[in-house]
Amino acid sequence: MIRYRDIISDSIVDGAGLRVVAFLQGCPRRCIGCHNPQLLPIEGGKEISERELAKILLKKLTAKHAGITFSGGDPLMQPEALFNVITYIRKRKPEINIWVYTGYYFEEIKDLPVLGLIDVLVDGPFIMEEKSISLVFKGSRNQRIIDVPNTLKQGKIIEILPEKNAVNI
Numbered sequence: 001m002i003r004y005r006d007i008i009s010d011s012i013v014d015g016a017g018l019r020v021v022a023f024l025q026g027c028p029r030r031c032i033g034c035h036n037p038q039l040l041p042i043e044g045g046k047e048i049s050e051r052e053l054a055k056i057l058l059k060k061l062t063a064k065h066a067g068i069t070f071s072g073g074d075p076l077m078q079p080e081a082l083f084n085v086i087t088y089i090r091k092r093k094p095e096i097n098i099w100v101y102t103g104y105y106f107e108e109i110k111d112l113p114v115l116g117l118i119d120v121l122v123d124g125p126f127i128m129e130e131k132s133i134s135l136v137f138k139g140s141r142n143q144r145i146i147d148v149p150n151t152l153k154q155g156k157i158i159e160i161l162p163e164k165n166a167v168n169i
């Protein structure tokens with residue numbers, strides 16, 4: 001089972017291009033200026049089977065979509081459930097582009113098996129003092145947009161520096 005709060009299918013700010021976004025419930029942090037405070041309580045939201053969530057997300061995808069993003073809350077609060085959701089999705093759409101937002105830094109969660117299924121990880125908590133509205137796909141300068149397959153392959157963080165109107169990463 002996995003806890004989520006909402007799903008939208010028209011986001012252009014949660015990753016490159018038009019994206020279906022699942023907002024998963026629960027985050028252990030309390031960043032000042034958190035953009036989604038209603039997603040923080042671990043017991044909030046709705047519980048659903050991983051398979052059901054994957055099916056809903058797949059159903060919302062159209063030819064116009066660039067991929068699926070998991071945001072929150074912190075999706076990596078439920079790493080095994082997220083692994084199952086993405087595995088189900090990848091079996092049906094192996095080439096689908098998947099982004100995950102997390103408040104953890106990559107170094108803290110680098111051994112989670114779910115990372116092997118993700119294309120891009122936006123890592124780190126939101127830090128108000130580091131906030132800038134000129135940043136693309138992230139809220140504060142400390143956060144990184146990480147090319148996960150290349151980072152795992154090379155054993156060092158490979159960041160992506162997207163343009164404002166990037167549609168395909």
Ligand code: SF4
Nearest residue numbers: 027029031034103126
């Ligand atoms: S990590 Fe993200 S969701 Fe969690 S408290 Fe910080 S800003 Fe909010």
